[in-house]
Amino acid sequence: MKNNHIEDIYPKLDEVGQIIKFGRKEIVYSMKKSLNNFQENFKSLITKNEQQEEKIDILKKGIMDRQLNLDTLNNKYDLVSSFLGANPPKNEAMEKFKDLIASDFIEFANNESALAEEAKALLILQDVEKRLQDIITFPSIYNKNIVAVGGGFSAGKSEFINSFFMDKEIKLPVGINPVTAIPTYITVGKQNSIKGYSYKGGIVSLSSKLYKELSHDFIKSLGFNLKDIAPIMAIETPMKSYENICFIDTPGYNPANIGYTDSDEDTSKEYLKHANTLLWTIGIDTNGTIPASDLEFLESITLDDKKIYIVANKADLRSRDDIEDILDGFEEILDEYDIEYEGISAFSSINKEELEYRGISLFDFLEEVNNPVEVQRSILAELKDVFNMYRVAINEQILWTKNIQSHLKSLELDFLESGVDIEDNDKANERIENMRKLFNHDYLLKQLKSLETLEEMILQSAREVFISLE
Ligand SMILES: Nc1nc2c(ncn2[C@@H]2O[C@H](COP(=O)(O)OP(=O)(O)O)[C@@H](O)[C@H]2O)c(=O)[nH]1
Ligand SMILES: [Mg+2]
Structure with missing residues (x-):
């Protein structure tokens, strides 16, 4: 009132x-x-x-x-127990493949001595097995072009990837210490899906709400490193384009940083190794130069056949004039170090905009690499390469034994010509016969045959792994 x-x-x-x-x-x-x-x-x-x-x-x-x-306490408890309890999904085709390598192939390799580079062949097979396992575990990355986002701590790698997200409900955690930052695969999806992978390969689905909590104090409050029980995450979320790209948010690499261990560097290198494309982010908010450790890293990576693109991030914190100078400086130093790159973009992840570029623009570059990769073909080709290595080595031995056989034959003829009939000399005859046996290539021919069978079995098994994905 x-x-x-x-x-x-x-x-x-x-x-x-x-x-x-x-x-x-x-x-x-x-x-x-x-x-x-x-x-x-x-x-x-x-x-x-x-x-x-x-x-x-x-x-x-x-x-x-x-x-x-x-709730947080419950979440914490639930989260930890679900990660510890999660078992990898069973895939029979994959089990069979692993079995073939572990038993049949190893048995063949043990009985065979022609291939001098056997260690290399085994490493390739191990790598193929790992790639197949990754495809089974992370089907969303299958046939995607892997684009790793690398760079030093706090360069803005996570924020950069966030700039492509259309749904505000989901965000990669930013400002995370590299020791606790979890490597994450990011692909386009119609809806949000967040999955954490346990060290055993078990899968745990997370709600966006819980994922948000993971970003900050929650991780600290756990009292241990979540990364130890959930070493990888995979996110699907709507993005404008890039349906053929799988971004990887790497933990960052910065050996000079305190708290950084060799294993963090290894983790980053491991991820970068499997990527076809590398987006290297550098925060230009600090001094506007490329850190020496970044240059070293890029130099080592250029040796491989990878496309590198440089993102001069946090460009919103610099004036236009500064940006020009910084890009000039970048071009100069990259050339000096002989680092090949497709372009440099002065980018603001916060404002989601490119302010300036050299070479090609970031968006054109991403469009260019937005192509599917034929993983199946490349894996089968790698397997065939391994078997070819053996085939070539065994055939070389066969040739060599044939050569020796023909020398033995000539020796017999030489004796005959000089009037000595070896047939009459038991000892000499026995020696020649022994040598014939020693340099007999029937055994090698048999190996060649089992190689063919083994190759067909392993290729078929790999194909079945791909069929199991469909
Ligand atoms: N102003 C501005 N800040 C940014 C930009 N990109 C990242 N940041 C900030 O820089 C900090 C580190 O970013 P983050 O993505 O976590 O770096 P990461 O360690 O490389 O993943 C965060 O506070 C971000 O919000 C940008 O383009 N502009
Ligand atoms: Mg990050």
Whole structure:
């Protein structure tokens, strides 16, 4: 009730006062007074009520906070136990492939001695097995062009990838210490899907809400490194294009940083090794040069056949003139170090915009690499290469033994020509026969045959792994 309402009544009271003959002034006065009292009481009642409501709100909030803490605690417990309990999905085709390599192939390799580079062949097979296993575990990366986002700590790798996300509900954690940053595969999806992978290869699905919590204090509050039980994450989320790209958010690599271990460097290198394309981010907010450790890293990687693109990130924090100078400096130093690159982009991940570029623009570059990769063909080709290595080595030995056989034959003929018949000389005859046996290539021919069978079995088994994906 507002003042004017009460005052509205005053003229009416005056009217009443006029009807009443005696003591009307007093009556009207006391009525007005009690009305005013009522108004005061009412006001204080309202304030009290408001205070009460405020108190109730505070209480409610307290309860909710406690609930949240409880949820967090529950989440923590659930999260850890689900990671520890998750088992890798069973894939029979993959098991069979592994079995063939571990038993049949190893048995063949042990019986065979022609191939001098056997260690290399085994390494290739191991690598193929790992790639197949990765495809089984992360089907979303199958046939995707792997684009690794590398760079030093806090260069803005995660924020850079975030700049492509269309759904604000999902965000890679930023400002995360590389020791706790979890390498993450990011691909286009119609809907958000977040999966964590346990060290055993078990899969745990996470809600966007829980994932958000993972970003910050939650990780700290765990009291251990979550990365130890969840070494890899995979995210699918809507992005404008790039349906053929799989970005990898690497933990960052910065050997000079405290708390950085060799294994972090190894992790980054491992991921970069399997990527076809490398986006190297450098935060130009600090001094606007390429750190020496970055140059060393890029130099080592250029030796492989990879496309490198340089992102001069956080360009929003620099003036136009600065940006020009910084890009000039980048070009100069990259040339000096003989590092081949497709372009340099002065980019702002926060504003999602490119301010300037050299070579080709970042978006053109990404469009260029947005092509499917024929993984099946490349894996089968690698397997065939291994078998060819053996085939070539065994055939060389066969040729060599044939050569020796023909020398033995000539030796016999030489003896004959000089009038000595070896057939008459038991000892000499036996020696030649022994040599014939020693350099017999029947055994090699048999190996060649088992090589063919083994190759067909292993190729077929690999094909079945791909069929199991469909
Ligand atoms: N102003 C600005 N800040 C950025 C940009 N990119 C990243 N950052 C910030 O730099 C910090 C480190 O970024 P983050 O993505 O976590 O770096 P990472 O360690 O390389 O993954 C975060 O606070 C980001 O918000 C950018 O383009 N502009
Ligand atoms: Mg990061």
